Amino acid sequence: MAAKRRLRVLPGFGLSLGYTFTYLSLIVLVPLAAVFIKTSSLSMLEFWNVVTTPRVVASYKLSFGASLAAAGINTVFGLMLAWALVRYTFPGKKLVDALIDLPFALPTAVAGIALTALYAKNGWLGQYLEPMGIKIAFGPWGVLVALVFIGVPFVVRTVQPILEDLDTEFEEASASLGADRLQTFWIVVLPIIFPALLTGFALAFARAVGEYGSVIFIAGNIPMVSEITPLMIITKLEQYDYVGATAIAAVMLVFSFILLLIINGLQAWTARRTGREV
Secondary structure, eight states, X not given: OHHHHHHOOSTTHHHHHHHHHHHHIIIIIHHHHHHHHHHTTSOHHHHHHHHTSHHHHHHHHHHHHHHHHHHHHHHHHHHHHHHHHHHOOOTTHHHHHHHTTHHHHSOHHHHHHHHHHHHSTTSTTHHHHGGGTOOOTTSHHHHHHHHHHHHHHHHHHHHHHHHHHSOHHHHHHHHHTTOXXXXXXXXXXXXXXXXXXXXXXXXXXXXXXXXXXXXXHHHOOOTTXXXXXXXXXXXXXXXXXXXXXXXXXXXXXXXXXXXXXHHHHHHHHHHHHHTOOX
């Protein structure tokens, strides 16, 4: 009996667990279930016709394609930023560290307006880019820029603590055995931080695929060109087509869940191989 009592580290475990499941059900499971229940009022043919119209399919390609691309870009450059903040000392380091969190605090509409003002034809950068044939605002490239902007903190803040805990003695030992910097990073550092990189990638992708506020301002929302899937859902809701909106949302939810499941599975497999948990 004494041994069983010692196993109960937290008092009221049953009550806490019940509260947790209740809260999770009300906040997450019930709303998600409502999407599928509402969609079930459509027949399979009606559902297929709603979610496979050319305009909706084009929005899928843009949303998921741009989200994956933005998450990949953020993974590379987020790692560089985290590495610079952890391993080097330079003027303005604290300011850079604080600015990385700006997309967290900045309202998405403000971010969208700022990016549009920057990359529009008469913007600070757009006035030089457009004469060169590089059009950022009001097109797919604008969507990518907005998603990169809002996603970079997820990678930096996920990788940064792992780099801070990484002892430089491993790198010094690798160098003493004759490995150059690239080999040291590839063989010693990358396997350790890879699970954290995957986590940052997954978080950046999850944020990007559902982003709305910052994208609609810079995208231009041109049908078949720069319309994102969340905008299609909003459009359906404005037309009082609630079933059509939930049908598109259900497809988006399923694809997002499958992609995140693959990423998380890869992360768990990598963590088991390296013997480290994120």
